[in-house]
Amino acid sequence: MASGEKGGQIDLGSLSSQQLSQVKKQLDEEVEHLTNSYGNLRGAQHQFRQCISSIASGVAESTKGKPLLVPLTPSLYVPGELSDTEHVIVDIGTGFYVEKTTQDAVKFYNGKIEELGKNIKDLENIVNGKTNNLRVVEEVLRQKVLASSQGPQGGAQAS
Numbered sequence: 001m002a003s004g005e006k007g008g009q010i011d012l013g014s015l016s017s018q019q020l021s022q023v024k025k026q027l028d029e030e031v032e033h034l035t036n037s038y039g040n041l042r043g044a045q046h047q048f049r050q051c052i053s054s055i056a057s058g059v060a061e062s063t064k065g066k067p068l069l070v071p072l073t074p075s076l077y078v079p080g081e082l083s084d085t086e087h088v089i090v091d092i093g094t095g096f097y098v099e100k101t102t103q104d105a106v107k108f109y110n111g112k113i114e115e116l117g118k119n120i121k122d123l124e125n126i127v128n129g130k131t132n133n134l135r136v137v138e139e140v141l142r143q144k145v146l147a148s149s150q151g152p153q154g155g156a157q158a159s
Helices: 017-058 102-158
Strands: 067-073 076-081 087-093 096-101
Touching (some): 017 102, 087 102, 096 102
């Protein structure tokens, strides 16, 4: 048996091979989507860690007044100069930027990393559950296919 979307149980043995194939296909798609989401969350977490690293290494008193490249987009940089080592502009999402102290910016990014970590753990549990359901469906489908391929031969011998 595998658990359904609403917490119910489905007797996999009562489903036809075609229905089991459809369930398997749906579970495959869900696992793929969730795995992609997992990768995206990990990527976002990595970006926040890079922001902390940039603050630690790039916004220092030793870089004040020296020429540097300022990122406008991931692939477009313009020459600039760091004038304030105590404050940074932080992208808080959906195109909104806020000026924060470097300490507050690091706290903000650490909070985001922690929040994403919790979401990643929850998602891991969901992916593991779906993967286990997928294995059960695959096993039942395999048994049904084997039984149907051996069924007519076994029946002919018994007659």
